[in-house]
Amino acid sequence: MRVRGFFGVWLTAAGGNLGDGLALAVFPLLATRLTDAPALVAGATLARTLPYAAAPLVAGALVDRTNRRLLILGANLARGAAALALCAALLTDLGSLGALYAAAFLIGLGETFADIGTSALVPAVVGRDRLDQANSWLQGTESTLNEFVGPPIGGALILGGTALAAGGIAGAYLLAAAGMLLLRGAYRPARSAPATVRADIADGLRFLWNHRVMRTLALMVTVMAACWSAWMAVLVLYVVAPGPVGLNSVGYGALLSALAVGGVAGSFLTVLVRRGLGLRWVLGGDVVTSVVLLGAPALTADPWIIGCATFVGGLGSGMWNVTVRTLRQRLTPDELLGRVGGASRTLGWGAVPLGAALAGLVAETTGPRLVFALAAAGTALMIVPVFRVLTPSALADHEPAPRPTAAVD
CATH class of the missing domain: 1.20.1250.20 (MFS general substrate transporter like domains)
Structure with a gap:
């Protein structure tokens, strides 16, 4: 799809969903290296998905208050930083369930902000008359990387070491951040008057x-x-x-x-x-x-x-x-x-x-x-x-x- 700026949006979606697919496989496998208790292993998935239902209302309000490009950039940098911190903890033998849960939660929280922000950004980039084509590409990319490509690569990476797997997740999210650096301009929605987040x-x-x-x-x-x-x-x-x-x-x-x-x-x-x-x-x-x-x-x-x-x-x-x-x-x-x-x-x-x-x-x-x-x-x-x-x-x-x-x- 040849629309100026869309490649940056697509690259952000591709990197973010690759990271999500990697995390989908890596976090439960990493948890099994740290504990054999089923409930604690499941806790890794719970920590990552907890923000999905708890955070979207606040995330949506902030998306409508700020420069959406910078918010998406920040969310992906934060996800990359969380994965890098986990990688460092694993390399220095400081890896623990607490570190895993914290990284998983922050990555899930960042995903919520990034996904809502990207959906709100797309109309300003491609125009409302080309939304069908843009969303087809984005949804197809999401399904491919999140469900097909990411999980098997994540499973392969963890065979090379837990730190390598965490580093791979970080790299994917930093790639997503790079996509927003390719997009120029300030994408801040117009606001009629100041209001509280609750309002x-x-x-x-x-x-x-x-x-x-x-x-x-x-x-x-x-x-x-x-x-x-x-x-x-x-x-x-x-x-x-x-x-x-x-x-x-x-x-x-x-x-x-x-x-x-x-x-x-x-x-x-x-x-x-x-x-x-x-x-x-x-x-x-x-x-x-x-x-x-x-x-x-x-x-x-x-x-x-x-x-x-x-x-x-x-x-x-x-x-x-x-x-x-x-x-x-x-x-x-x-x-x-x-x-x-x-x-x-x-x-x-x-x-x-x-x-x-x-x-x-x-x-x-x-x-x-x-x-x-x-x-x-x-x-x-x-x-x-x-x-x-x-x-x-x-x-x-x-x-x-x-x-x-x-x-x-």
Whole structure:
């Protein structure tokens, strides 16, 4: 995509998601080198993901108060510094679970700021008429590096030493910071009057709730995130032996890879499919593909059918992510992009632990098949707002928000 400045944004997304993919594999493996207690090993993932639901509202408010380019630069430098500090601790035999948890938390916190900031920055860089193409590239890059490239490289790096793995994570985040150095100009949103952070957050929540299309999309994301989380929480019990499907760990990995492959393909196909079918059918199509994904294990234990359903679900998910992000950027005024993005992220990530917890309770008493059936049924209900609220006329009524203030050199 040839737009001045977009390469810097893409490089930042590429470096950041490579680092996230590395951390996804390295932190749990590193924890196993420091302890054999399962709960403490899981603590590494908890520390990294805790900011996902706790920090987005504040992060969004700060994104709308500052130069977004510098905020993203600072967030990635902070992530790189946290990984370098962990690397130094490991090299000097000062590595501990406390150091690992602290680095993981800071990296997760930085990710929250960087992701919300990048999403808010993109419209000012590429213009609102090219958001589809830009988001397709960014989402495809995110899925590829976060799910395919990063984890296996992270696993290979840790074989060379824990400090080397931490250093690799740091290098990826410093590459992300370099992307913002290539982008010129000050990307500071216009503000009407000074306000407290609390008031800013309230303004973002108010806009999201009062905007019928945005509110509907946010609630759909929340429900579907809970359903997907429930599916993922008990999937391993169902598909890995001695579960009914009977796969081994390699087969389980291949199943998850089918989901990721579908997501990458969907990301890059979004523009083509949207032009051919229209916006509403892209959104409705993801609801249908998600029902296929979530419901297939409730109906069969055939690994090939479940694998195909998983690919189809990933395909729809990739299109959904690009489409919803683009809609949010087009329908939200520039000065509110961070706060609305933060509020939406809070709802989506907040639903993840709820879905997993409910899935565990249901599976404990009735088995995982009912979890899959309930998740599919809950997602199927989302077809109602697609046809009652997200109509062509409703979407057409919402003209793109005014073009963001151009960068000032």
